Amino acid sequence: MDSLDAVEHTPGAALRRPARRWRLPGSEALWLGAALVVLPFASNDFFAYQIALFLIYGIATQGVALCWGRLGFLPLGHALFFGLGAYLAGGTLKAAQQQPLWYLALPLALLLPAVVAYVTARLVFARSHRSGPFFSLITLAMTMLGFLAAQQWSAVTGGFNGMADIPELPGTERYSSFYWVVAACAVGSTALLGLVLRRPLGMLWSAVAQNEDRLQLFGYATDRIKAFAFGFSALLAAAAGALFALHQGIVTPLTMGFVLSTEFVIWAAVGGKASPLGALLGAVFIGYASSELRDHFAYWEVAVGAIFIVVVRFLPEGLAGLGRPLWRRGPAAAPGVPATDAPARHAPDARIGLAFEQVHAAQGGVRILDGLSLALDGPGLRCVIGPNGAGKTSAFNVMTGRLPLRSGRILLDGADISGATAWRVARRGVGRKLQIPSVFSELSVSQNLDVALWAGRLGPAASLARAPLGWRSPLRDELLDLFPALREQLATRAGSLSQGHRQALEFVMTVLPQPRLVLLDEPCAGLSPAETHHMIDAIKTVIDRLGAAALVIEHDISAVAAIGGDVYVLHQGRLLAQGTLAEIQGDPAVRAVYAGARK
Amino acid sequence: MDTSWLLHALNLAYELSTLALTTLGLAVVFGLLGVMNMAHGEFVMLGAYAVVTVQAWGWPIATAMPLAIVVCGLLGWVVERWLIRPLYARPFDTLLATWGLAMVLRKLVEAIYGRGYRNVESSLATPVTLAGLQYPGYRLALIAFAVLLMLGLAFWYRRSVMGLRVRAMTGNPMLAQALGIDTRRLASQTFVIGVVLAGAAGVLLAPLVRIEPGIGVDYLLDAFFVLVVGGLGTLGGFAGGVGVIGGSQSLVSSIAGQTSGYAVVLILSILFLWLKPNGLLGRR
Numbered sequence: 001m002d003s004l005d006a007v008e009h010t011p012g013a014a015l016r017r018p019a020r021r022w023r024l025p026g027s028e029a030l031w032l033g034a035a036l037v038v039l040p041f042a043s044n045d046f047f048a049y050q051i052a053l054f055l056i057y058g059i060a061t062q063g064v065a066l067c068w069g070r071l072g073f074l075p076l077g078h079a080l081f082f083g084l085g086a087y088l089a090g091g092t093l094k095a096a097q098q099q100p101l102w103y104l105a106l107p108l109a110l111l112l113p114a115v116v117a118y119v120t121a122r123l124v125f126a127r128s129h130r131s132g133p134f135f136s137l138i139t140l141a142m143t144m145l146g147f148l149a150a151q152q153w154s155a156v157t158g159g160f161n162g163m164a165d166i167p168e169l170p171g172t173e174r175y176s177s178f179y180w181v182v183a184a185c186a187v188g189s190t191a192l193l194g195l196v197l198r199r200p201l202g203m204l205w206s207a208v209a210q211n212e213d214r215l216q217l218f219g220y221a222t223d224r225i226k227a228f229a230f231g232f233s234a235l236l237a238a239a240a241g242a243l244f245a246l247h248q249g250i251v252t253p254l255t256m257g258f259v260l261s262t263e264f265v266i267w268a269a270v271g272g273k274a275s276p277l278g279a280l281l282g283a284v285f286i287g288y289a290s291s292e293l294r295d296h297f298a299y300w301e302v303a304v305g306a307i308f309i310v311v312v313r314f315l316p317e318g319l320a321g322l323g324r325p326l327w328r329r330g331p332a333a334a335p336g337v338p339a340t341d342a343p344a345r346h347a348p349d350a351r352i353g354l355a356f357e358q359v360h361a362a363q364g365g366v367r368i369l370d371g372l373s374l375a376l377d378g379p380g381l382r383c384v385i386g387p388n389g390a391g392k393t394s395a396f397n398v399m400t401g402r403l404p405l406r407s408g409r410i411l412l413d414g415a416d417i418s419g420a421t422a423w424r425v426a427r428r429g430v431g432r433k434l435q436i437p438s439v440f441s442e443l444s445v446s447q448n449l450d451v452a453l454w455a456g457r458l459g460p461a462a463s464l465a466r467a468p469l470g471w472r473s474p475l476r477d478e479l480l481d482l483f484p485a486l487r488e489q490l491a492t493r494a495g496s497l498s499q500g501h502r503q504a505l506e507f508v509m510t511v512l513p514q515p516r517l518v519l520l521d522e523p524c525a526g527l528s529p530a531e532t533h534h535m536i537d538a539i540k541t542v543i544d545r546l547g548a549a550a551l552v553i554e555h556d557i558s559a560v561a562a563i564g565g566d567v568y569v570l571h572q573g574r575l576l577a578q579g580t581l582a583e584i585q586g587d588p589a590v591r592a593v594y595a596g597a598r599k
Numbered sequence: 600m601d602t603s604w605l606l607h608a609l610n611l612a613y614e615l616s617t618l619a620l621t622t623l624g625l626a627v628v629f630g631l632l633g634v635m636n637m638a639h640g641e642f643v644m645l646g647a648y649a650v651v652t653v654q655a656w657g658w659p660i661a662t663a664m665p666l667a668i669v670v671c672g673l674l675g676w677v678v679e680r681w682l683i684r685p686l687y688a689r690p691f692d693t694l695l696a697t698w699g700l701a702m703v704l705r706k707l708v709e710a711i712y713g714r715g716y717r718n719v720e721s722s723l724a725t726p727v728t729l730a731g732l733q734y735p736g737y738r739l740a741l742i743a744f745a746v747l748l749m750l751g752l753a754f755w756y757r758r759s760v761m762g763l764r765v766r767a768m769t770g771n772p773m774l775a776q777a778l779g780i781d782t783r784r785l786a787s788q789t790f791v792i793g794v795v796l797a798g799a800a801g802v803l804l805a806p807l808v809r810i811e812p813g814i815g816v817d818y819l820l821d822a823f824f825v826l827v828v829g830g831l832g833t834l835g836g837f838a839g840g841v842g843v844i845g846g847s848q849s850l851v852s853s854i855a856g857q858t859s860g861y862a863v864v865l866i867l868s869i870l871f872l873w874l875k876p877n878g879l880l881g882r883r
Contacts, residue, residue, distance in 0.1 A: 072691070074691075074694075074695070076698075120869065123869050123870075123872070123873040124869060124872050124873065126873055127872070127873055127874070127876045132691055132694075133635040133690070133691070133694050134827065134872055136694065137635075137819075137820065137823045138865070138868065138869060138872070140816070140820065141820050141823075141824075141865045141868070142865065144816065144817075144820060144861070145858070145861050145862055145865055148857070148858045148861060149858055149862075152856070152858050258813075258816055262702065265698075266702075269695075298710045299706075299707075299710050301702075301706040301709075301710075302703055302706040302707050302710060304702075304706075305699055305700075305702035305703035305705075305706055306699075306703055308698075308699040308702065309682070309696055309699035309700065309703065312692060312695040312696050312699055313682070313685070313686075313692075313696060316692075
C-alpha cells in the first residue's frame with residue numbers, strides 16, 4: 001500500500017519553477033566532442049591513450065546512470081556485461097584473424113550480454129514492482145558468478161592470466177588513432193542517450209522512477225520497460241567492453257569483477273546519475289584521479305567511499321546537479337513539435353460487464369474481503385459506500401492486482417481477470433483513480449497528460465519518434481475545457497499543484513485513455529464544496545461522453561445523491577445491499593450499520 | 600564400521616550452521632527493520648579481523664569476542680544514528696548509504712592490514728572421536744552453538760518483552776508508537792543487535808576461513824539468498840532458507856564444483872523472486 005501513497009512533501013517545490021536562465025548553447029554532446037578533439041593536440045598521444053580507457057569506462061557508467069538516475073533501480077554488477085562484451089569481442093577478433101567471416105559475429109558480442117540482462121530483469125521484475133533492492137543484489141551476485149566462471153573456465157578465457165593477444169581494430173593504431181574511435185563512441189553514446197531521453201520513451205523512463213504504480217494503472221507493462229532499459233544499458237556496457245578489449249589487447253577476469261562494478265556506481269553517483277555527460281565525466285575525472293593517486297595515498301579509496309556516502313546523503317544528483325542550470329535537463333518540453341491528432345483507440349463495442357463472485361482476500365491475517373459478490377452490467381455511474389474498513393478500496397485493489405485473491409473469481413466482460421497484473425487489467429479498458437491523487441510529480445502537467453494519452457496508443461516505434469510529443473485528442477481538449485485551471489498550468493510541475501488541482505489532473509489522466517470501466521476512489525476527497533460540485537458534474541459529463549461504466553467510492557451521501565445511479569453498500573468485506581439511494585436509505589440492515597446498532 | 604554417512608551429515612550440519620550464523624544478523628536487520636544492510640558482510644569481516652588484531656597484540660584469543668562486540672556495537676549505533684535514521688523514509692537510499700559504508704570499511708581494513716590473506720593460528724582444531732569418527736571439535740562446538748543461538752533467539756522473539764515490542768513495531772510502527780513504544784530507540788537497538796550478531800559470527804568463523812578485506816560480499820550474498828528463498832521476518836522461513844540454500848550449495852558444489860554450486864543458488868534465487876516473491880514463509 002505504501003507506494004500508492006504518492007504524496008509529495010517537497011517544501012519549496014513551488015519555488016523550483018523552470019526559470020529561464022543563461023544556458024550554454026548547443027547540446028552536451030557537441031561540447032564533449034569539441035573537448036575530445038582538442039585533447040590530443042593539447043597534450044600528447046600517451047595521455048589521450050590513458051584518457052581513452054576512462055572514456056570507455058564512462059560509456060559503461062552511462063548505462064549504470066541510465067538505470068539508476070532515470071528508472072530508479074541500481075545495477076550493482078554492471079561489470080558483468082562489460083566483461084562479457086570484452087571477452088566475446090576479444091575472442092571473436094582473435095578468431096577473425098584466422099577466418100575473417102568471424103567479423104560478422106561481432107554484433108553478437110554486444111547483443112548477447114543485452115539479452116542476458118533483459119531476461120534477468122524480466123524475471124526479477126515480473127512479479128514484484130518493489131524488487132529494487134533485490135534486483136541490485138541479484139546483479140551483484142551475477143557479477144560474482146561471472147568472475148568465478150571467467151577464472152575457472154581457463155580453456156576459453158585464459159583463466160586468471162586473461163585472454164591475451166587480442167588484435168587491433170583493422171585500420172587503427174592502438175596507441176594513437178584508436179583514440180578517435182573511442183572518442184567518437186563516447187560522443188555517440190552521449191548524443192544517443194540525450195536524444196532518447198527527450199523522446200517519449202525517455203519520459204516514460206522518468207515516469208517509472210516517479211510513480212510506477214500509476215504507469216501500471218494506465219496499462220504500461222513497467223517490468224518490460226525496465227527490462228528493456230536494463231538491456232539497453234547492458235548493450236552500452238558490452239560495447240564499452242568490446243572497446244576495452246581492443247584498447248588493452250588483453251581481457252582478465254577483473255573486467256567482470258566486483259571492484260569494477262562498484263567503481264561504475266561511484267562514478268555515476270559522483271558525476272551525476274541523471275545526466276549522461278555527468279556520468280561520463282565522473283568516470284573520466286574520478287577514474288583518472290584514482291589511478292594516479294591510489295598508490296600515493298593509502299587512504300585515497302577510503303576517501304572516495306566517504307565522498308560516495310556524502311553524495312548519497314546530501315547531493316543526490318551528483319556534481320552534474322550543481323552544474324544543472326547550464327544545461328536543459330530531464331525530459332524537457334519539446335517546443336517545436338507540431339500538434340497532431342493522436343491515433344484513435346479501438347475499443348471493443350461489447351456491453352461492459354463486471355462481476356465479483358465470492359471474492360475472498362486477506363492480508364496479514366486479517367480478512368478484508370469475505371465473499372464479496374456484486375455484478376455490474378452496462379454503462380452508467382454507480383456509487384460504492386460503506387463504513388471504514390468495509391473493503392471498498394480493497395475491492396478495487398483486488399481487481400487491479402494490488403491485493404492477492406484468496407478465492408473466488410472476478411470476471412470482466414465474461415473473461416476471468418482474477419489475479420491479473422494491474423497493466424493487463426488496464427489494457428482491458430479499466431481506468432482507476434487512486435484515493436490519494438497520484439501523478440508524476442516531477443513532470444509538468446502537460447507531460448502528465450501526454451503519458452496518459454499515450455496509454456494504449458504508443459507503439460515501440462512511436463516511443464522513439466518525436467511526433468507523440470505533440471499528440472492531441474478531442475477528449476483532451478474537452479477535458480481541459482472542463483478544468484480550465486489545468487489548461488492555465490500546463491507548464492507547471494505536477495508536484496507543486498494544489499490538492500484540488502491534483503485531484504482534477506489525476507481524474508483527467510484516468511479518463512484520457514478512454515477506459516470502458518472507470519474506478520474512482522473518493523474523487524472529491526479534500527475538495528471544497530464548490531470544487532466537489534464541479535468535479536461531480538465533470539465526472540457525469542465525461543462518463544456519459546465515453547459511454548463508460550463507473551464505480552465511485554464516496555463517503556458523502558449528498559455527493560452520492562448528486563452522482564445518482566445505483567448504490568452498492570459494502571460491510572465487512574461483503575455486499576450488504578444494492579439499489580437506488582432511496583431503497584438503500586430505507587433498508588433496515590443499512591440503517592443498522594450506519595447507526596451502529598449492531599456489528 | 601562405515602562412518603561416511605555420519606561424516607556427510609556432520610559436514611552438512613556444519614555448513615548449515617555457519618550459514619545460519621552469518622545470515623542471522625541480516626535476517627534481523629533486513630527482516631525486521633526492512634533495512635537492506637549492504638555492509639552486513641563487512642561486519643562479519645570486522646569480527647574476523649578482531650581475532651587477527653588480538654593475536655597481533657598478543658592478547659588471549661578469548662578477548663576477540665568482547666572486542667568485536669564492542670567495536671561492531673559502537674559502529675552499528677553510530678551508523679544507525681547518523682546514516683540510516685535520516686533515510687528510513689527512503690529505503691533505496693539506505694541501501695546506497697550502507698553500500699558506501701561497506702566500501703569505506705573494506706578499504707579502511709585494507710589500508711590498515713593490507714590486502715593479503717590472514718590466517719588465525721589456533722589450537723581449536725583438535726579432533727574429537729565421535730562414534731568411531733574423527734571430527735574437529737571446534738566444528739562440533741560451532742554446530743551446537745548455532746542450534747542453541749537459534750533456539751535462544753526464537754525464545755527471545757516469541758517470549759520476551761523486547762521481542763513483543765519488536766513484533767509490534769514491524770507489524771505496525773505507527774500503532775506501536777501510539778502505544779508508547781519508543782520505536783526509534785527500538786530500531787536502533789535492533790540494528791545494533793543485528794550487526795553485533797554479524798561481528799560475533801565473524802569471530803567464531805575466523806579460525807575456519809581465509810581472512811581478507813573482501814570476504815564481506817560473499818557473506819552478504821549468501822545471507823541475501825537465504826532471505827530471498829526463506830522470506831522475511833519469520834523464523835520458519837529463515838530455517839527453510841538456510842536449509843534450501845545451504846543444502847543445494849553444498850550438494851552441487853561437492854558434485855560439480857564451487858562455481859556450479861554458486862550458479863545453482865543464484866538461479867534458485869531468481870526463480871524464487873519470479874515465482875514466489877515472498878519466499879517460502881514470508882511475513883507479507
